[in-house]
Amino acid sequence: MSIQERVPERAKAAVRPSRLLGMLTVALILAGWWFWLRPEALGGSTTLVTVSGNSMQPGMLTGDLAIVRKTGDYVPGDVIAFHIPKDGGEQGGVVIHRIVDGSADSGYRTRGDNNDWYDPWRPRPDDITGELWLHVPGAGRVVMTMADPLVAGATFAALTAFVIVAGGGRDDEDSTAAPKNEVPS
Numbered sequence: 001m002s003i004q005e006r007v008p009e010r011a012k013a014a015v016r017p018s019r020l021l022g023m024l025t026v027a028l029i030l031a032g033w034w035f036w037l038r039p040e041a042l043g044g045s046t047t048l049v050t051v052s053g054n055s056m057q058p059g060m061l062t063g064d065l066a067i068v069r070k071t072g073d074y075v076p077g078d079v080i081a082f083h084i085p086k087d088g089g090e091q092g093g094v095v096i097h098r099i100v101d102g103s104a105d106s107g108y109r110t111r112g113d114n115n116d117w118y119d120p121w122r123p124r125p126d127d128i129t130g131e132l133w134l135h136v137p138g139a140g141r142v143v144m145t146m147a148d149p150l151v152a153g154a155t156f157a158a159l160t161a162f163v164i165v166a167g168g169g170r171d172d173e174d175s176t177a178a179p180k181n182e183v184p185s
Contacts, residue, residue, distance in 0.1 A: 040070075040129075045069045045070045045130070046067055046068070046069050046130070046133070047067075047068050047069075047081065047129045047130050048065060048066075048067055048140075048143055049065070049066040049067075049068055049081045049094055049096055049129070049140075050063065050064070050065060050066075050140030050141075050143060050144055051063065051064040051065070051066055051096060051140055053112075054114055055097065055112025055113070055114050055115050056079075056096060056097065056098075056112050056113050056114060057113070057114045058113075058114070059113060059135075060096070060113075060135060061137065063138055063140050063141040064135060064136065064137050064138060064139070064140050065135070065136040065137075065138075065139035065140040065142075065143055066079075066081065066096050066132055066134075066135055066140075067132075067133050067134040067135075067136070068080070068081045068096070068129055068130030068131055068132055068133055069130045069131060069133040070128070070129070070130045070131075071130070071131050072125065074099055074104070074108060074125070074128065074131060075099065076099050076100060076101050076102075077098065077099065078098070078099045078131050078132070079096060079097070079098050079099075079131065079132035080096070080097070080098075080099060080108070080110070080123070080128050080129075080130065080131050080132070081094050081095065081096040081128070081129040081130055081132075082094065082095055082097075082110070082121075082123035082127045082128045082129060083095075083123075083127050083129065084121055085121060085123075085127065094129060095110075095119070095121075096132070097110040097111055097112045097113075097119060098110060098111060098112070098113055100118065102122060104124065104125050106122070107121075107122025107123060107124050108122060108123055108124075108128075109122060110122075110123065
C-alpha cells in the first residue's frame with residue numbers, strides 16, 4: 001500500500017484551502033503592485049530612481065532607492081526627480097533634488113540637500129518624473145543588479161526550477177479512483 005493510499009480523504013481536502021490561500025496571497029501582491037508600484041512604462045505613475053552621488057546626503061545615500069510618483073502639484077520643499085535637459089532638446093540623466101522655489105510656469109529652482117549651490121536647470125512639469133513617495137535605503141543596488149540580464153535570467157530560471165520541483169508532489173489522479181491493486185466493488 002502506497003503512502004498516497006493511506007492518506008485519509010480529509011487530509012487531501014485540507015490541502016486545497018492552503019493552496020487557495022497561497023494563490024490569493026499572490027493575487028493580492030500582484031494587485032498591490034499594479035495599483036501602487038506599477039511603473040510609468042506600463043501605464044502607472046511610479047518610477048524607480050537609484051540615488052547616485054552625495055548631493056542628497058545625509059537623507060539619501062548612493063545606492064538608495066527612491067520611488068517617485070507624478071502628482072502634477074509641486075511646491076518648495078518637495079523632493080523631485082527630473083530629467084536634465086540636453087542640447088538639441090533631448091532629455092539627459094535623472095536628478096533627484098529638492099525644490100527651493102519657483103513655479104510650474106517659470107520652472108522650479110532645485111538643489112541637493114548637501115549642496116551650497118542651486119542647480120543650473122529649472123525643470124518644468126514636463127521634465128519632472130515625480131515627487132518622492134517612498135525612500136528605501138540600499139534597495140537601489142538590488143534593483144540595478146536585477147536589471148542585469150544575466151542576473152534576471154538566472155533568477156527566473158531558479159524560480160522556474162523551484163516551481164517545478166515544489167509542484168512535483170501533486171496528485172493529478174482522481175482521488176476517488178480505486179487503488180491499482182484492488183478491484184472496484
